[in-house]
């Protein structure tokens with residue numbers, strides 16, 4: 001098949017006017033100007049999308065589809081600890097069937113808004129075998145042992161047994177305040193052995209910062225009340241503890257996808273960037289960062305220090321987080337929210353945070369996030385009339401996406 005569009009936005013060089021992409025099976029096999037592609041691939045059927053842009057499908061680098069059913073149910077709270085209390089009490093009423101329905105609804109919604117790959121943290125890994133994902137999915141088992149720290153390894157191993165039924169999976173110790181060093185270390189061991197990805201929430205709120213740095217604040221009080229051992233509090237920042245304290249890792253930590261990083265001390269930025277200075281000076285980054293602009297706004301976190309991370313060469317991606325702190329699973333809306341805060345960042349760079357960058361974070365830099373020979377045929381198309389600022393028009397798109405292709409299969413609506 002040859003797909004022609006007024007402009008093909010490859011994210012691999014400038015947009016191609018009157019462009020076309022040739023697809024064979026689930027891969028891109030050619031991309032360029034339509035007349036050239038047609039000459040080279042004349043045996044293929046042509047689908048002309050007309051006055052539209054064709055671009056890589058969007059990649060949501062952080063969400064929890066478990067909580068799609070909590071949309072609009074949890075109002076912003078006075079403190080982060082209160083929000084945790086509120087979500088815990090909402091979750092107490094949910095059954096396995098509710099979670100499966102919630103995840104299914106979330107997948108449909110993400111796909112409707114042009115997401116073709118999703119990083120989904122799942123608090124109930126035992127349910128994942130019952131769900132057929134309609135889009136490319138990395139299933140991360142979310143792990144918490146704060147109330148059962150004597151069986152850290154068992155919790156992780158049980159999750160791994162369920163997750164292995166999926167093609168793409170990883171592990172997500174929830175956060176430093178809910179998962180023990182044993183969980184983190186065991187997850188890193190498994191990551192090395194199975195070559196899987198790891199993700200966690202880090203330095204999300206000022207309350208997490210106060211808990212670890214100062215042994216005070218509402219989160220400190222809450223976690224102490226539920227019986228967490230608070231001996232690691234009162235010394236380090238969350239990033240300092242995660243990277244500096246030997247308890248949390250057996251050896252050099254493997255690559256992590258780290259969500260949030262909203263509350264950092266000045267020294268934390270360099271600490272995060274240090275592992276990028278590999279021998280020989282290559283550009284390998286150890287940490288990918290996920291920023292969730294609308295969830296960030298919902299919580300009223302400290303300003304996200306985008307420029308400081310970017311200066312240090314860290315890979316920054318966008319995510320929606322869950323609908324317990326957001327209104328929908330629309331990455332176009334996340335890009336617009338980001339743009340409102342960071343006026344100087346170009347729309348092209350913003351789009352790369354929902355395509356190329358998360359492709360790299362998932363170690364799929366030769367398969368996902370661009371339109372290029374050999375990449376998966378995961379594409380979306382949106383109307384496009386402007387010729388001067390295609391990227392601006394893409395980010396401004398605020399309707400459901402009515403044409404997409406995942407793994408070479410067209411999903412028109």
Ligand SMILES: [Zn+2]
Nearest residue numbers: 201259321322
């Ligand atoms: Zn999250």
